[in-house]
Amino acid sequence: MATQPSSFSDVVTFELNGQSIEAAADETILQAALRHGVEIPHLCYTDGLRADGNCRACVVEIDGERTLAPSCCRHPSNGMKVNSSSERAVKSQKMVLELLKSDSAVQTYNPNSELDQWCDKLDVQTGRFDPREQPKADLSHPAIAVNLDACIQCTRCVRACREEQVNDVIGLAHRGDHAAIVFDLDDPMGQSSCVGCGECVAACPTGALMPSNNVGMIEPDRVVDSVCPFCGVGCLLSYHVKDEKIIKVEGRDGPANLGRLCVKGRYGFDYIHNPERLTRPMVRIDGIPKGMNEHFDPSNPLKMFRPVSWEEALERAAKPLADIRDSHGAGVLAGFGSAKGSNEEAYLFQKLVRVGFGSNNVDHCTRLCHASSVSALLEGVGSGAVSNQVEEVALADVIVVIGSNPTVNHPVAATFIKNAVKRGAKLIVMDPRRTEITRHATLHLQFAPDTDVAMLNAMLHTIIEEDLIDQDFISERTNNFDELKASVANFSPEKMADVCGIDAETLREAARLYATSKGSMILWGMGVSQHIHGTDNVRCLIAMAMSTGQIGRPGTGLHPLRGQNNVQGASDAGLIPMMYPDYSRVDNTDAHAFFSNYWNATLDTKPGLTVVEVMHEAEKGNIKGMYIMGENPAMSDPNLNHARHALSCLEHLVVQDIFLTETCAFADVILPASAWPEKDGTVSNTDRRVQMGRQAVQPPGDAKQDLWIIQQMANGLGLDWQYAHVSEVYEEMRGAMGKSLPGITWPRLEREDSVTYPCFDETQPGAGVVFIDRFPTADGKARLVPAQIIEADEKPDSEYPLVLITGRQLEHWHTGAMTRRASVLDTIEPMAVVQVHPSDCAKLGIREGDQVRVASRRGEVTVTVRADSGMRLGEVFMPFAFHEGAANLLTNEALDPFGKIPEFKYCAVNISAPRQTETS
Amino acid sequence: MSGEAQLYIPSTAASEPGKHRRKPGKARGRQASIEALEQISALLGDSPRNRDLLIEHLHKVQDHHGHLSDDHIVALAELMKLSPAEVYEVATFYHHFDVVKQGEQAPAEITVRVCDSMSCQILGAEALALELTEKYASGDVRIQKVPCVGRCEQAPVAVVGKRAVAQADVGKVAELVDSKATEPLDCSDAVGFAQYCAEGGYALWQAVRNGEKTADAVIAELEHSGLRGLGGAGFPAGRKWRILQEQPAPRLLAVNIDEGEPGTFKDRTYLEQDPHRLLEGILVAMECIGIAKAYIYLRDEYPHIDLLLKQALADLYANFENVPEIELRRGAGAYICGEESAMIESIEGKRGMPRLRPPFVAQVGLFGRPTLEHNMETLFWVRDIASKGGEWFASHGRNERKGLRSFSVSGRVKSPGMKLAPAGITLRELIDEYCDGMADGHELYGYFPGGASGGMLPASLADIPLDFDTLQPYGCFIGSAAVMVFSQQDSAKDLALNAMRFFQHESCGQCTPCRVGTAKAAALMAKPQWDKELLDDLAQVMVDASICGLGQAAPNPMKSVFKYFPEELK
Numbered sequence A: 001m002a003t004q005p006s007s008f009s010d011v012v013t014f015e016l017n018g019q020s021i022e023a024a025a026d027e028t029i030l031q032a033a034l035r036h037g038v039e040i041p042h043l044c045y046t047d048g049l050r051a052d053g054n055c056r057a058c059v060v061e062i063d064g065e066r067t068l069a070p071s072c073c074r075h076p077s078n079g080m081k082v083n084s085s086s087e088r089a090v091k092s093q094k095m096v097l098e099l100l101k102s103d104s105a106v107q108t109y110n111p112n113s114e115l116d117q118w119c120d121k122l123d124v125q126t127g128r129f130d131p132r133e134q135p136k137a138d139l140s141h142p143a144i145a146v147n148l149d150a151c152i153q154c155t156r157c158v159r160a161c162r163e164e165q166v167n168d169v170i171g172l173a174h175r176g177d178h179a180a181i182v183f184d185l186d187d188p189m190g191q192s193s194c195v196g197c198g199e200c201v202a203a204c205p206t207g208a209l210m211p212s213n214n215v216g217m218i219e220p221d222r223v224v225d226s227v228c229p230f231c232g233v234g235c236l237l238s239y240h241v242k243d244e245k246i247i248k249v250e251g252r253d254g255p256a257n258l259g260r261l262c263v264k265g266r267y268g269f270d271y272i273h274n275p276e277r278l279t280r281p282m283v284r285i286d287g288i289p290k291g292m293n294e295h296f297d298p299s300n301p302l303k304m305f306r307p308v309s310w311e312e313a314l315e316r317a318a319k320p321l322a323d324i325r326d327s328h329g330a331g332v333l334a335g336f337g338s339a340k341g342s343n344e345e346a347y348l349f350q351k352l353v354r355v356g357f358g359s360n361n362v363d364h365c366t367r368l369c370h371a372s373s374v375s376a377l378l379e380g381v382g383s384g385a386v387s388n389q390v391e392e393v394a395l396a397d398v399i400v401v402i403g404s405n406p407t408v409n410h411p412v413a414a415t416f417i418k419n420a421v422k423r424g425a426k427l428i429v430m431d432p433r434r435t436e437i438t439r440h441a442t443l444h445l446q447f448a449p450d451t452d453v454a455m456l457n458a459m460l461h462t463i464i465e466e467d468l469i470d471q472d473f474i475s476e477r478t479n480n481f482d483e484l485k486a487s488v489a490n491f492s493p494e495k496m497a498d499v500c501g502i503d504a505e506t507l508r509e510a511a512r513l514y515a516t517s518k519g520s521m522i523l524w525g526m527g528v529s530q531h532i533h534g535t536d537n538v539r540c541l542i543a544m545a546m547s548t549g550q551i552g553r554p555g556t557g558l559h560p561l562r563g564q565n566n567v568q569g570a571s572d573a574g575l576i577p578m579m580y581p582d583y584s585r586v587d588n589t590d591a592h593a594f595f596s597n598y599w600n601a602t603l604d605t606k607p608g609l610t611v612v613e614v615m616h617e618a619e620k621g622n623i624k625g626m627y628i629m630g631e632n633p634a635m636s637d638p639n640l641n642h643a644r645h646a647l648s649c650l651e652h653l654v655v656q657d658i659f660l661t662e663t664c665a666f667a668d669v670i671l672p673a674s675a676w677p678e679k680d681g682t683v684s685n686t687d688r689r690v691q692m693g694r695q696a697v698q699p700p701g702d703a704k705q706d707l708w709i710i711q712q713m714a715n716g717l718g719l720d721w722q723y724a725h726v727s728e729v730y731e732e733m734r735g736a737m738g739k740s741l742p743g744i745t746w747p748r749l750e751r752e753d754s755v756t757y758p759c760f761d762e763t764q765p766g767a768g769v770v771f772i773d774r775f776p777t778a779d780g781k782a783r784l785v786p787a788q789i790i791e792a793d794e795k796p797d798s799e800y801p802l803v804l805i806t807g808r809q810l811e812h813w814h815t816g817a818m819t820r821r822a823s824v825l826d827t828i829e830p831m832a833v834v835q836v837h838p839s840d841c842a843k844l845g846i847r848e849g850d851q852v853r854v855a856s857r858r859g860e861v862t863v864t865v866r867a868d869s870g871m872r873l874g875e876v877f878m879p880f881a882f883h884e885g886a887a888n889l890l891t892n893e894a895l896d897p898f899g900k901i902p903e904f905k906y907c908a909v910n911i912s913a914p915r916q917t918e919t920s
Numbered sequence B: 001m002s003g004e005a006q007l008y009i010p011s012t013a014a015s016e017p018g019k020h021r022r023k024p025g026k027a028r029g030r031q032a033s034i035e036a037l038e039q040i041s042a043l044l045g046d047s048p049r050n051r052d053l054l055i056e057h058l059h060k061v062q063d064h065h066g067h068l069s070d071d072h073i074v075a076l077a078e079l080m081k082l083s084p085a086e087v088y089e090v091a092t093f094y095h096h097f098d099v100v101k102q103g104e105q106a107p108a109e110i111t112v113r114v115c116d117s118m119s120c121q122i123l124g125a126e127a128l129a130l131e132l133t134e135k136y137a138s139g140d141v142r143i144q145k146v147p148c149v150g151r152c153e154q155a156p157v158a159v160v161g162k163r164a165v166a167q168a169d170v171g172k173v174a175e176l177v178d179s180k181a182t183e184p185l186d187c188s189d190a191v192g193f194a195q196y197c198a199e200g201g202y203a204l205w206q207a208v209r210n211g212e213k214t215a216d217a218v219i220a221e222l223e224h225s226g227l228r229g230l231g232g233a234g235f236p237a238g239r240k241w242r243i244l245q246e247q248p249a250p251r252l253l254a255v256n257i258d259e260g261e262p263g264t265f266k267d268r269t270y271l272e273q274d275p276h277r278l279l280e281g282i283l284v285a286m287e288c289i290g291i292a293k294a295y296i297y298l299r300d301e302y303p304h305i306d307l308l309l310k311q312a313l314a315d316l317y318a319n320f321e322n323v324p325e326i327e328l329r330r331g332a333g334a335y336i337c338g339e340e341s342a343m344i345e346s347i348e349g350k351r352g353m354p355r356l357r358p359p360f361v362a363q364v365g366l367f368g369r370p371t372l373e374h375n376m377e378t379l380f381w382v383r384d385i386a387s388k389g390g391e392w393f394a395s396h397g398r399n400e401r402k403g404l405r406s407f408s409v410s411g412r413v414k415s416p417g418m419k420l421a422p423a424g425i426t427l428r429e430l431i432d433e434y435c436d437g438m439a440d441g442h443e444l445y446g447y448f449p450g451g452a453s454g455g456m457l458p459a460s461l462a463d464i465p466l467d468f469d470t471l472q473p474y475g476c477f478i479g480s481a482a483v484m485v486f487s488q489q490d491s492a493k494d495l496a497l498n499a500m501r502f503f504q505h506e507s508c509g510q511c512t513p514c515r516v517g518t519a520k521a522a523a524l525m526a527k528p529q530w531d532k533e534l535l536d537d538l539a540q541v542m543v544d545a546s547i548c549g550l551g552q553a554a555p556n557p558m559k560s561v562f563k564y565f566p567e568e569l570k
Helices: A029-035 A087-102 A114-121 A156-164 A199-203 A212-217 A263-267 A310-328 A343-357 A371-381 A390-395 A411-423 A436-440 A452-465 A471-477 A481-488 A493-500 A504-516 A534-548 A567-572 A589-598 A611-620 A640-648 A662-666 A706-716 A726-735 A746-752 A823-828 A838-844 B034-044 B051-065 B070-079 B084-091 B118-122 B125-135 B170-178 B193-198 B203-209 B215-225 B237-245 B266-273 B275-289 B303-319 B340-347 B376-380 B382-388 B390-394 B427-434 B492-506 B512-525 B532-545 B549-553 B556-564
Strands: A011-016 A019-024 A059-062 A081-083 A144-146 A170-173 A180-183 A209-211 A222-227 A236-242 A245-251 A282-284 A305-307 A333-336 A398-402 A426-430 A443-445 A520-524 A557-560 A625-629 A652-657 A669-672 A681-684 A689-693 A754-756 A802-807 A833-836 A851-855 A860-867 A875-879 A892-895 A907-912 B110-115 B141-146 B158-160 B163-165 B251-257 B291-298 B325-330 B371-375 B404-411 B417-422 B444-448 B482-487
Touching (some): A011 A029, A144 A212, A199 A209, A222 A689, A263 A411, A282 A310, A310 A669, A333 A343, A333 A611, A343 A726, A371 A557, A398 A411, A398 A504, A426 A436, A471 A534, A520 A534, A652 A662, A681 A726, A726 A746, A746 A754, A833 A838, B051 B084, B051 B325, B110 B125, B118 B125, B118 B404, B163 B170, B193 B275, B203 B275, B215 B237, B215 B275, B215 B390, B251 B275, B266 B275, B266 B376, B266 B404, B266 B417, B275 B291, B291 B303, B340 B371, B371 B376, B376 B382, B427 B444, B492 B549, B532 B556
Parallel strands (some): A333 A625, A426 A443, A802 A875, A833 A860, B251 B291, B251 B371, B291 B325
Antiparallel strands (some): A011 A019, A059 A081, A236 A245, A282 A305, A282 A669, A802 A907, A833 A875, B110 B158
């Protein structure tokens, strides 16, 4: 018996090839046939894409119909008599295959070509028709080979690009037998607006679109299921391994990606095989000064360090830390863990600092991204995580994206937003830059940077003044509304229009759309959080959701899009100075007692120092020793000259990483670690999904897995840790996270790969929507906190007249340690740029491609000009991934008082001709 | 076919890896220049940027600049919030848009289009095109061979800019070129608004509007008349109205004046005379069925009708109140857009690719709404039938057929033209009674009874009634009643090849049997010997498996050669 369709609410019985079979009401003839084991050739149809019915390979004969029907598009009806194997149907099926095969390339690009497979199955021969004139290959893209001589015009790539990813790069141009797949205006793919997501390659049935360099022809030795190591979306993927090297990545049907990937996830994997990988433990050569001096060379670490055995390295790493601790007391050591590692590593690292260092001086890059979001959320709703998952944009009527460039920073999440817009949702983008997502927006509020509070308060004013509030929700589920109301009374849109640069009517329209829809969802990024008023910005967003009741239901809520693959999990696991795992405050007596007992240790009750604070204290000599795992503060911190100086002040620095990062220039000991595909472990994505990563290959040379290294460091600090397997660490962590993980056991994760928390029962899925009837605050109610306008710390003036906004590019991850060494990614975006509006270019007398000097009060860099009409006048943008033009040399380290997050999104700079270099 | 001269070579990229990669520093993809954005902004003015207006906006750019440049396409895309590919794929689908890539030569200021479909072919189109090409070899005038321009009774036909030239020769064309007389023909003889009203026009619409005449009564007359869809499919008009009445509002009306079937020119002929009669038919249909908005889709080969209808609509809106919205849309050179669902796609601003049915247009049509789609002539008859009664229309007819048919007669007859004749008339009667017989020196050899897609019949079958349903036994159909007569001086085989090349040129390219099938069939038919077995196989699959009527009907002339003109294959 064939398996039954899942829902039989509306069963149709029809006859297929003389057999009576049943189909679900939403099934096509083809789907029902395949389910019953009847093969019908098909090419333009594939799971996950809209059936288009163009290839006609799947035509069947239906009694009473004049012509044959495409079984991929036709739904059976009761009593319908269908024949897929009649002489007439088969004649057409075979002729379609013959016509396509006759026009196909002689060369094989894909050993699994569906066209070839069907031709073999139906014994289709060619030779009766003369082939078409074949187009030339297009090998202009570093990752994708375009061989349209294998193209059958099935448009699967078009649908993948336009309907699934909604990148809208691929078109079907011209017509008739000249109809051709094109990129933009029939441009070479490498010059087109293609974002390299590779969805078209995944969709192509014939090999017309394939990975470049004929990688598609190689049969892998094994395929390992894992999760993407880049952003917080958490796409499930599989690594294809041949001869112990990853040759290819494919998307898997994960809940956060439904098989989709972006260019980083699909083509950014070969950094792990880069020759610059650290493969031996090393210690600083005696007498070589610390710093990014002439001895610092990522391609040749031996100019600064000498290799040693692991035994010696660990001894030289841990002992000085122990000595400093023992002679100066617990507070002089600090550790930076990593949001790029696993939950288990994060858990163990913070435990090492708390138990082994004896202080809470542990932090990671969350401080630099969403710390202010988390502080506002904890204050307002009692939880720092998202209230609703990205996939719920499909249920929202209005989607607000603020301070986020999701097509670049969360590309796969952005596809779901774009899908929602295609379905009919209204998108409101609020961003000082016009980015790709704004093409899909109903409203784009291109407000003046730094004026978030003015703009959002004006919307709150409108919501209250026009009585668009949800009074019941406010009364039952919030505190402090009256204070909010009184505060925003002063912020009428008419008054704020000049402040934020958005006219009053647009502000009102946005407020009305948001407040009155059946479901409105807010997603935000670092444009909101990385300000000295980042916490205030988020307070306003919380107030908007609370005053309109747009939370606690599917398709509503607050979603800070998390940056790193495991920034959510690392924070959950306690890799932050003021909280233990599961956000128990270190100064809370009960929590302190619990963890003292759970870890059998004496714990400090004082919250530790944050990232930027650690740097300040290091410079003052109050922090003397550090252990940094997988973070690169010498690139990622604001005002790098200051941060780098602080690092150079340390008595002892141990860096554990996979490359010789800029931070390594200040290290005493370097411990070569494992890249993500080289280890097992879990990560938690932006949606609160705990997901399983599996080891695909071995770390290179003498590099070791991070979990092992942390344990050795702990033991060198006098602890006695004997974790035999990563699962033991996970289970210990689970035991400490009773508010989140009780129902998510390690065996369950091994089985299911992805489970949402909070989850209290192993047999139940986790809660995708939280705050349904109460908030996890003391009284169960949300606290509304009004915000006043605070100006950026450093405003432009006559000397530094431009505003610098920093951020990321699609291809490059953070400080570039990984992606600058991923061949495809660095080929696409190889150099540091500053994006300037064309009119500003004209005003400054510079042109696209020119080298210019960008300077702030703190530093200067020389970078290449890129014209970008999406910029506002007077504002420029720089990605911070490029060591040769490090944007963070310019940024301002001023902090948000609550989240302690620096103001990466605003500082004053000027642009001028580059200085004459000494060599020229 | 016009294709050869402008054959598309799909990719210009070199095969060298990495070549053509974008320059470092440059942003991804193409960026519109500020200049282009300003130019396109000015052209669009305050017209809406809705996606369905893409083809209209492309016309504005093409009309103003004479072509579509890369920069303008990218700028238009940005202003319409579309991607460049979305604009480019539409622009390159329609042959009246000249996409000129950077580094390519823009077309000459004046284009002369020479029709090379069947009637024009047998009356000397090829020689004319050749002579013109030689005369303007310097390139200051562009000569294009194009499919049927809907003036078959005037064959051979050339079009200078937008000015059509009947019985064209080099001299006539040169005169117009020299004087730059490229504007559409004058239609001042048409019945204007005042005259139309004076002769009782719009009285029917008023009567339906104010309830003097019920919708049911109008539809009943349509049913009594036996009026069937005159675009070719022949679906009973009255029944169609009733089906639409049952659909949920808002309902839409789409009027098909994409008269592209080679040999057909009846819609043009009627509209040149009496445009308001169509508008009244539209208004009555809207009133009877409860239609929210009507769209008229006019083929771009009829620019004079475009002016005429614009004026007629302006007069209508100026003289009546509460006239429902009727929007006039221009096609852009694509035969396939005469197919009802392709036309809907085109009105939505997309490539004119037919939709799969079901769902049917009456249920899910334009913008996803239930849509009444009619050939213009079907609506043109509404006034007469509703006023004079269905019986009046049905009282005509011969050979047991009922009604009137508007035959577009061309080819080797003495007096070609649009002939309103009884349904069921035979070809011989039509030639003798309506066309003054065969042209001098020509004997009837065969004829196309229904344009290029209706197949061919031999002289021996000149006495069968011409109507819906009567020709199926002979492997033909009457379609839009485009009768193209050929003589012993002509070759059925050549005409069949001409027709197949036309279908190859006009195939939308969506489905394999049609896209590849028409190309392979044309190649096989160009060979000295036709491979009957292979062509038969191909024909069956095109008929069985193509999405729409184009591919399904494309093999008809070829099959007719095998069936009725086998001696030409020896």
